[in-house]
Amino acid sequence: MSPSADESQRLASVPDRPVLEGLEAKWDAAWEASGIYRFDEGRPRGEVFSIDTPPPTVSGSLHVGHVFSYTHTDIIARHRRMAGQAVFYPMGWDDNGLPTERRVQNYYGVRCDPSLPYDPAFAPPPDAGRPSAVAKRRTIAVSRPNFIELCEELTASDEQAFEGLFRRIGLSVDWTRTYATIDAHCRRVSQLAFLENLERGEAYQIEAPSLWDVTFQTAVAQAELDDREVPGTYHKLRFRRTEGSGGAAGATVTTADHDNTDGSGGAAAVATAADRGNTDGGSDVWIDTTRPELVPSCVALVAHPDDSRYKPLFGSTVRTPVFDVEVPVLAHPLADPDKGTGIAMICTFGDTADVTWWRELDLPVRTVIGRDGRFAAEPPAAIKSPTGQATYARLAGKTAAAARTEIAAVFAQSGDIDGEPRPITHPVKFFEKGDRPLEIVSSRQWYIRNGGRDDDLRQALIDRGTQMNWVPSYMRARYESWIAGLSGDWLISRQRFFGVPIPLWYRLDTDGSPIWDDPIRPEAGTLPVDPSADCPPGCDESQRGRPGGFVGDPDVMDTWATSSLTPQIATGWRTDEDLYASTFPMDMRPQAHDIIRTWLFSTVVRAHFDAGAVPWHNCALSGWILDPDRKKMSKSRGNVQVPTDLLDRYGADAVRYWAACGRPGTDTAFDEQQFRIGRRLAVKLLNASKFVLRFDELDDEAASEVKRRERALGTGLDAGAVPAGATEPLDRSMLHRLAGLVEEASRALNAFDYARALERTESFFWAFTDDHIELAKARAYGEHGTAAAVSARLSLRIALRVLQQLFAPFMPFVAEEVWSWWHTSSVHASTWPESSRLRAAAGDAGPLPGAVAAAVLGEVRRAKSEAKRPLRTEVERATVTDKAERIAVLERVAADVCAAGRITDLATVEGDEFSVQAQLAPETSP
């Protein structure tokens, strides 16, 4: 505890007026210089605590939500470090993918045109970064390599700013260990993991209908879907029954491009009695649809197998309105009798239900909407009638929305629509980053298996969830419900530019068509590769795109396909086996609860495949920041708080305090009042520390005795030595309660409940300053003799030391500052306090002496307060009534109570009800 004589030369003296200003820069620099947050690679796995830090998306700026959740992780990291573990705490930047592309497009006013050649002389436009100027001119088309250069340039400067902010809030990250999801290391890990998935059959490509964003013109994954309630319109459309069809059981269904009969069709009963209402006297079938423009892609109608209204029609055919295509009426349990008219048209493809029906009923494809979201120029081959073809021509080239308006008019004119379209509100699938509804188009894509099509794998992944500790525990339900609802494998290929390329090439046949089934893989050791620029083994650039040559896979992987590997990326998987062995599976994954279905789940999938293990033992979910109106704070809402502004006004420790008050997993309202409270706490720690440590400077017998004892103690808190110093009941009682605090705070932190640890520490601290210090103050000044003063000062110093340590994970700057006044090494490298030593120091003292003394002092203060007299008012006589046991205790701390309360004469009376009668000294006229 006490420095040796020569060390004391270097100790900062206790300032007369300590302030918080300047502490952040001072200590950030000191920590950087000393490298105290560097990971100690030599430590065995059991002594390591490794953290899978979330790489923030580098697409703009950090907001208070980041400060909030990253602080939570840092608190845990700092506690583990003090508890003796080697903390592995890297930082990553998620800079690949669509968010960066969008930011680059807007920032520079450019768009990527992959057909352009690289322009080595290209310079960013001069108006870059000025949105108003950029918006006024046309976007500049740039080549893919130039575009990627712009992405790299912008993310590099963003990342610097991010690191600056994270340092400012005191994250004890090992800044020598950073990665960016687009850097060579991440691309290599990402491609290698993909190739290993491919090798083991966990990755595959297939041509299939998939969710497609028409704005960004890329496939998207189920995990990136948002349901949004949007207005729509029900159109009730007429499908005419085919003559001679369905009138007899077992009618054969034939269409031009479809030769399957569905399983239930043959069982269709005679369609007469039952087909009332909706089938309009046996000749028409009416369906409700919100997407009438998809009628040209209609391939069937479908109703529930048990629906008596439509049973007679199963196996028959109907003709689509205007387009006049014959389609079968089929049965499928997915059809809901209560929706619309109870019978639906199946289009290729209007929604995911269409895909299910299409697949399970083995229906043909009649595509109308292309990758650009517009109707294709040519109608499906099934549309043969001149009217149908002419009508389609009116839709060609239109967006879905425009085509809908157009076709509604056509149906109205032809009399195939019943009544007015009825407006409804219904949920529609959107890409979470998009603002136009998703379409479903068929395309060739890469997938990684995730249990969506495999019940054994699904169960295995759910089981992985039970092998991890969830904080808070109920969050696991979200993980499980997500997996249970998976409807397909994980689509990882994206038709975008700034991402990790799919590391494959395809041979071209003699016609120049790719041979998809047998991709060419890169040689080990050449990763990362860019198939659009690099050549496959044994080939040269002249063969690219030529018949008999090769072509590179044009796609990149989705950003989650790389960020699902953050544990592997950070821990040296396949690159540093020693590091990997000492840090993987990791100990902790902190993250927000809204990305359980994406980041958390996909990480579990990858670790399950490449390690056969969970990626980490603990997942700590943090909540969101809500604005005062309880809305989620997000950039799109325009209600974000800029962290630098808050840091300027309140300081990092105060901001961290606010963050630490948010319970794990709980959304927290942004409350500026909390920053003030945090700041006040930090100031109080400065002042209390100053008060306690200043006794050291007194030139009296007690001071030298305290010094002598501490020198003898060495590290300061050895059991057996301290009790000899802390002799007074009040002091020992305080140490007793302090021991309880240490136990509680340690327990809470070990369970990731930083908020409880802080609350208890803070609560103890205020009681310590309000009551204990006040009670012990006079004695500490030596008013009751040297021995009593030594006890007071020594126990104050013991408590202060522990409190500074308990606060260190939460308020690292002010804790380091006050620690530095009497230590030469960092509080963050000190050893987390142990309650056993404090208990030994407390001896047989229980909580009672402190509690009784504080209760009496409180009553005396109240008497003065109610009499509207200053607290320094003398009490001529105080009479305390209390139970015998407490009276006995009070008598042992009477001197302290009298001094703190300025009580001249303290009398005691035994009684059941606690009360204090205080007779104040008469007011003296000024």
Add this chain to the structure above:
RNA sequence: GGGCGCGUAGCUCAGGCGGUUCAGAGCGCUUCCCUUACAAGGAAGAGGCCGGGGGUUCAAGUCCCUCCGCGCCCACCA
């Protein structure tokens, strides 16, 4: 439609396994005080049928059921 979470002082929230820190904290509000660490402080005070209703128990914010309100997750949404 299924699931999860939450409803405790005006506000923001604590209240691990039911019983003397269970009715709490901070803010806000009221009053007082420049007290030898702290006036960008400090001391004290008022304020709540712990969402409603049942039940289990000697005893229920604390367990069970139910209802009401709010939030979130999931869902094939014609």
